[in-house]
Amino acid sequence: VDRRHLQGVFQSRFIRMTFPDPGRLVELACQSLLTDEAMAIAALESLPVELFPPLFVAAFAGRHSKTLKVMVQAWPFPCLPMGALMKEQQPYHDTIQAALDGLDVLLSQAVRPRRWKLQVLDLQKNVHQDFWTVWSGTKSSMCSLLEPELAQPRKKRQRVDGSGARVKPPSASMEVFIDLSLKEGTPDKSVSYLIKKIRQKRGLLRLCCQKLKISSVSMQNIRILKMVQLDSVQDLEVNCTWKLSALEKFTPYLGQMGNLHRLLLSHIHMSSHITLEQEEQCVSQFTSQFLSLLHLQELGLDSVAFLQGHLDQLLRCLKTPLETLAITNCLLSGVDLMHLSQRLNVSQLKDLSLTGVNLTSVSSEPLQVLLERASATLQDLDLDECGIMDHELTAIMPILSRCSQLTTFSFCGNPISVAVLEDLLRHTIGLSKLSHVLYPTPLESYQDVHGNPHVGVLAQVHARLRQMLQELGRPNVIWFSASRCADCGDRTFYDPDPILCPCYMSV
Numbered sequence: 001v002d003r004r005h006l007q008g009v010f011q012s013r014f015i016r017m018t019f020p021d022p023g024r025l026v027e028l029a030c031q032s033l034l035t036d037e038a039m040a041i042a043a044l045e046s047l048p049v050e051l052f053p054p055l056f057v058a059a060f061a062g063r064h065s066k067t068l069k070v071m072v073q074a075w076p077f078p079c080l081p082m083g084a085l086m087k088e089q090q091p092y093h094d095t096i097q098a099a100l101d102g103l104d105v106l107l108s109q110a111v112r113p114r115r116w117k118l119q120v121l122d123l124q125k126n127v128h129q130d131f132w133t134v135w136s137g138t139k140s141s142m143c144s145l146l147e148p149e150l151a152q153p154r155k156k157r158q159r160v161d162g163s164g165a166r167v168k169p170p171s172a173s174m175e176v177f178i179d180l181s182l183k184e185g186t187p188d189k190s191v192s193y194l195i196k197k198i199r200q201k202r203g204l205l206r207l208c209c210q211k212l213k214i215s216s217v218s219m220q221n222i223r224i225l226k227m228v229q230l231d232s233v234q235d236l237e238v239n240c241t242w243k244l245s246a247l248e249k250f251t252p253y254l255g256q257m258g259n260l261h262r263l264l265l266s267h268i269h270m271s272s273h274i275t276l277e278q279e280e281q282c283v284s285q286f287t288s289q290f291l292s293l294l295h296l297q298e299l300g301l302d303s304v305a306f307l308q309g310h311l312d313q314l315l316r317c318l319k320t321p322l323e324t325l326a327i328t329n330c331l332l333s334g335v336d337l338m339h340l341s342q343r344l345n346v347s348q349l350k351d352l353s354l355t356g357v358n359l360t361s362v363s364s365e366p367l368q369v370l371l372e373r374a375s376a377t378l379q380d381l382d383l384d385e386c387g388i389m390d391h392e393l394t395a396i397m398p399i400l401s402r403c404s405q406l407t408t409f410s411f412c413g414n415p416i417s418v419a420v421l422e423d424l425l426r427h428t429i430g431l432s433k434l435s436h437v438l439y440p441t442p443l444e445s446y447q448d449v450h451g452n453p454h455v456g457v458l459a460q461v462h463a464r465l466r467q468m469l470q471e472l473g474r475p476n477v478i479w480f481s482a483s484r485c486a487d488c489g490d491r492t493f494y495d496p497d498p499i500l501c502p503c504y505m506s507v
């Protein structure tokens, strides 16, 4: 064996051993630094900027609270996206508390520290993931992360309160971003701690929340919203089984959420002991809040009892063209539907759902008008369980055939015959973007007294539709059927063979 060859092998090994990849080297250095927290903290003063992220990741993973607290104070970027490091279903109270204590120390200092860059502590999960991946790899995108824009996830609303003299420069205050989910019972430990800090540092520390979920919360707990910068809320879900009188107390908060993009409101009941006059007042107060929602794109109203007779009022207060409108499981009158068809600004409407709105006894004309107006943009149409029968579906077919952007159409749970299904297939065959049609179990296949469909008949219908799609040159369009089991309410799908619910199997 050649001696020089051996030497070469040895050298290349040696080099590999001595210089592992730089990322790993940094990781090892951080871990060794953290074995002595006092040393780690002392080193921060002279630590190069690019070593902060890997050291923070190591300190976070090892839950070195003391180091984290000091690192927050010395953080050399405008934003610290700590939430991106958190995994689902794991407690992070100690680390969150350490970070908040770090902010507290910063805000308590009389003299502004030389290296104070931090403006935002972001505790939202699943945002800014790229911050950490960029810093753990190459530094190619470093510049973009040093831009202050990263720390400005939303437009700041100008405060006009006349107290100009006391207003501190904007960099003196800091923001904490968190996804809030308000539920029944005492709030989560970290949220309570955060609220306590916000109270103590009033005005200096601001609680921002882009995604807010409120479910089964008493009016007592709703007052926590006073602590939140409501103009930071972009996505709101309210599902509380409230009576109208409870909604009235929530109403003023809604009007302050001027940057709301998506609102989902479900389960609002009528109050039994209020007069008609009070009811009108509550509804008109609620609907008038929409005048301030100048960025609303998605609106979902599910089981909202007061809508009947008031839809016009709501539509008049909508200031933006919606992309998504879902009015589901609500009672609507013919007049409501007429207003909807005429008043709704459909210029951006992509998704429309009227699932669970009984259209049996109303004229199909408003629906035709609405679809006609939205035909240039509509992508997703949902008319499940609307009590639509053959003649209504037939009436909207010519309009559906002009909805050139339509990708999915669902109309399960409506009593439709096989002949009309086939007719619909012919009418929609020219829609080049249509890829999914979810159709109801046709009338002919209902056999047994429990209202469960006959599987054999359904399979025949399905085969026939598939054959038609093949013949008409659109074999890739998926038509599948779904029906609700009369016993358990679960949906049974036929695609192409039935996927049955357990109670059907046991028959």
Ligand SMILES: *[C@@H]1O[C@H](CO)[C@@H](O)[C@H](O)[C@H]1NC(C)=O
Pocket (backbone or CB within 6 Å): 216, 239, 266, 302
């Ligand atoms: C609202 O809450 C009820 C029960 O509290 C739940 O069944 C339902 O799925 C929720 N709806 C939404 C839209 O989250």
Ligand SMILES: *[C@@H]1O[C@H](CO)[C@@H](O)[C@H](O)[C@H]1NC(C)=O
Pocket (backbone or CB within 6 Å): 320, 321, 345, 346, 347
């Ligand atoms: C619908 O909204 C768009 C965009 O805001 C606006 O330009 C248009 O005038 C509105 N249409 C109607 C009928 O109000």
Ligand SMILES: *[C@@H]1O[C@H](CO)[C@@H](O)[C@H](O)[C@H]1NC(C)=O
Pocket (backbone or CB within 6 Å): 358, 359, 360, 361, 387
């Ligand atoms: C829909 O309304 C009609 C009459 O208005 C009624 O007969 C029917 O039972 C209703 N359907 C549902 C599912 O509630």
